[in-house]
Amino acid sequence: MKSSLYKIALIGNPNSGKSTLFNQLTGLRQKTGNFPGVTVEKKSGVMRFTPLLNPVPAVVDAAVSEKEPPTEATLIDLPGIYSIYPKSRDEQVVMDILANPAHPDFPEAVIVVADASNLQRNLLLYTEIADLGLPTVLALNMLDVAESMNLRVNAVQLAMQLQVPVVRINARTGEGMDLLREAVQRQADRSGQTVTYFLDPAETHPDLVEEVKQTYQLDNNYLAIQYVCQHDAFTFLDQKERVHLDGLMEKYVFDKTDFLANETITRYERLRPLVQKSVTVQGESDEPAWTRRLDKILLHPVWGYVAFLLVLLVIFQAVFAWAQYPMDWIDMATAQAIEWTKQTLPEGVINDLLTDGLMAGIGGVIIFIPQIAFLFGLVGLLEESGYMARVMVIMDKLMRKFGLNGRSVVPLISGVACAVPAIMTTRSISNRYERLLTILVTPLMSCSARLPIYTILIALVVPDETVLGILNLQGLVLLGLYLLGLLGALGSAWLFSQFIPRREPSYFILEMPTYKLPRWSHLGIMMYDSTKSFVLEAGKIIVAISIVLWVLASYGPGDSMETARSRALTEIPATATENEKEAAISSAQLESSYAGHFGQFIEPAIRPLGYDWKIGIALITSFAAREVFVGTMSTIYSIGSDASEDALTIRKRLQKERNPYTGGPMYTTAVSFSLLMFYVFAMMCMSTMATVYRETHGWKWPMIQLVYTMVLAYVSAWATYTILS
Amino acid sequence: MIIARNVADLKKGEKAIIKSFNDRDMSLKLLEMGCLPGCEVRLDAIAPFGDPICVRVGGCYCLSLRRNEAASIMVE
Structure with missing residues (x-):
């Protein structure tokens, strides 16, 4: 039973403007999930239909004609591909859906976007999709770029x-x-049309096609040959069927x-005369002049790296300096909300759980x-503008030295925000x-969740001084921690590349898109979504x-x-004030709580690093x-402090904390730096582990990752503490 | 003596015509991306440290690939 909503698939080459078109057609009505059974990100959204002036006559059937034709459809964004033959895991999902009419995402119609x-x-992909017998619309995009290259397309x-509806669009402006x-x-309303093959595989392999069609009850010759070519990637075939198809390959x-x-x-040979008839070339066709000029600078042996460093600098500035203002507002608003709730609700367990928990x-x-x-937003901007491809080019050789690929740059940069999307x-x-190596080392990049830890500990022990005239000492230490993370990531990648055997050759082949001005609305949607x-x-966790x-x-x-209290x-x-009594009770109670027991249980293990049970x-x-x-x-220090101290910031509380063994301050330079080292390297994030588990299909790699980062963290924290104290 | 040349041998700005491929698996990927025998290629840019390189294929788009990958495309 099919749902009444049409499903429309969006297909196109990478860089054809497919995701811009997706945003244009769905706006904010989109959601991100996974395709059933595989961990490939699926973006789908609701696409509105315009009422048709001359609807296709409905079939004369009471049950059908009573129903209004759907006014909306689910638009599914499929990964960008050059052909229906997959080159990566992501791309496999396309044919897994299109070859299987029983798939929940099998579309009623397909939009092929062409540059x-x-x-x-771009038409190569279109002819393949059309030969599969799917009702198709060809959306002709980037006509403005073609014009600037002196190309005129007659739609x-x-x-x-091609015998197919062709629509001239501009995904960027919405034209x-x-x-x-x-x-x-219209295409979705019609179904069961006969296919005129652009290239019929029965021309060359009539017997093989016929046998597959008979065995698997298929109507389509091209689909039949896909069963032969791609059966290993089709999740809807079972082992017996795969073996049978292997046998057919041998037989024929x-x-x-x-x-x-x-x-x-x-x-391509059949497409060439066809394209020649529809495209007029006026003069010399070459890529837009500004793309060539920009590439002269951005791929330059010196200026290329200078430009990349500047871009990184802006990213860091944005994430750490500009983001500080809205973060302060949020911090203040949260504090006020908590204060207000505390005062307004009656005192008690519920109040405490709601506010403190x-x-x-x-x-x-x-x-x-x-x-x-x-x-x-910034990473999206770099991708949209076409600059990210250049970064991959100038970084590829460097990355290869560490066993990585130029493409690893994007996850590593994204890792500065959060390892979860970076790993995806x-x-x-x-x-x-190379993908596995990148996954293994990405969590070493200092993500934004480490930033608050860095900030607090640095503020505790590094004086707020200016060195060399313009540089802030605290800022320098922060930068050092980020560099340390990067070095750790590259060094670990190199180490892993020495131990993990490489089974397949490394590819880099990458299309260089022309530079484009980003669409701000598209960026906005992307920021909102991620x-x-x-x-x-x-947040849930x-x-x-x-x-x-x-x-x-x-x-x-x-x-x-109760015992702790008495x-x-x-x-x-007896001379103590009421406040001092309260503080002593709270602190004793924390020590006897479950959390206190846990902390004391692991204290012997972390003592060499300089930590106590509270840490x-x-x-x-x-x-x-x-x-x-x-x-x-x-939580620990607010529970352990009295009411008058509530206004103190966490930093001041940490400064006041005494070491129970020495009587001096708990957070000395040695302890703070030891903690910093620990957090630079330790993979302390369940979401990341869950993501790595999903992406590598098992617990082997997340476990290896956990162990190696923990060892790295423990050893460097111990060394730091030993040297500094 | 005529030495068979490949894309990696081109100088910056030099043009050539694709003749054949000498790596079967790589050729599939290159074919799909529009590198066809008979197509014109031009070496557009060389990344810092000499690798990867960027070539313009058929005058209509730019492809970047490593030297060893480019070496599988024979030209004349």
Whole structure:
């Protein structure tokens, strides 16, 4: 039973403007998820139809004609591909859907987006999709780029040649959207048309095609040959069927590589005269002059790197300096909201849980929104403008030395915001080995969740001084920590590349898009989308942990909390003020709580690093997510402090903290730097582990990753503490 | 004696016509991306440290690839 909503698939070459068109057609009505059964990100959205003036006559059937034709459709954005033969895991999903009518995402119609400035190559994909027998609309995009290259495309001529609706669009300005919607609806309404093959595989392999069609009850010759070529990637076939198809390949002496090469060449040969008829070249066609001029600078041996460094500088400036203002506002607003709730609601357990547990936890999540949004926006800007491809080119040789690929630059840069989306972007690295290395080392890049830890600890022990005239010492230390993360990532990649055997050759082949001005609305949607998924995904874990933590810190085994209270009362001198009594009781109670027991349990293990059981609690809780560290610190110290101290910042509380063994300050230079080292390297993030588990299909790699980062963190923290104290 | 030349041998700005490929798997990928026998290629840019290189294919788009990949495209 099919749902009444049409499903429309969006297909096109990378850089054809496919995602811009997707945003244009769906606006904010989109959602991100996974395709069923595979971990490939699926973007889908609701696409509105325009009422048709001359609807296709409905079938005379009472049940059908009573129903209004759908006014909306689900638009599914499929990964960008050059042909239907997949080159990476991501690309496999396209044919897994299109070859399987029983797939929940199998579309009623397909929009193929084609870059008019490179029509012949873009039409290769179109002819393949059309030969599969799917009702198709060809959306001709980037006509303006074609014009600037002295190319004129005759859409009517093209439509006649290909026998398909062709719509001229401009995905960036939204031109032609209504015509496109209408054409798509018409195509989706018609079904069961016979296919005129552009290239019929039965021409060359009639017997093989016939046998596959009979065995699997297929109507389409091209689909039949895909069963032969791609059966290993089709999840809807079982092992027996795969073995059978392997047998067929042997029986008919079918050489897949030869077939593919011949197919591609023949398709291009048939396309050439057709494109010549529809495209007029006026004068010399070359890429736009500004792209050539920009490339002279941005790919230059010296200026190329200078430009890249400047770009990185702007990214850092945005994430760390500009994002600070909105973060301060959020911080203030959260504090006020908590204060207000505390005062307004009646005192008691509910009040405490709501304010100290839940609201503090939510505050800890939303404080990251500005940074995440800025970073996603900037990375998106670089991708949209076409600059990211240049960065990959100038970084490839360098990255290769560490066993990585030029494409690893994007995950590594994104890792500065958050490792979870960064690891997801590694899917564009088609080489499994380089992808695995990139996944393994990306969490070493200092993500924004580490920033609050860095900030607090640096402010504690590094004086706010100016060195060399203009540089802020605290800023320098911060920069050093980021560089340390980068060095750790590259060094680990190199080490891994010495131990993990490389099975397949490394590819780099990459299309260089022309430079484009970004569309701000598109960027806005992208920022909104990625930020939303971060807040919802990471937020769930962080809020849950905050609540669990509050419970663990507020309750203890048996009557230990009561015992701690009376013990504290007997130990305290009678002359103490009411406030001092309260503080002594709270601190004793925290020590006897479940959290205190945990902290004391691991204290022997972390003593060599200079930590006590309170830091131990923070280490345990931040194991789930680093951002919890600061939250835990405030929970621990706010529970352990009296009312008059509530106004003090967490930093001042840490400064006041005494070391129970020496009596001196707890957070000395040695302890603080040891903690900093620990957090630079330790993979303390359950969301990242879950992502790595999903992406590598098992616990082997996340476990290896956890162990190696922990060893790295422990050893460097221990060394730092030993040297500095 | 005529020595077979490939794209990696081109000088910056030099043009040539694609003749054949000497790596079967690589050729599939290159074919799909529009590098066809008979197509004109021009070496447009060389990245810092001499690798990868950027070539313009058929006068309509730019492809960047590593030297060893470019070496699989034979030209005349």
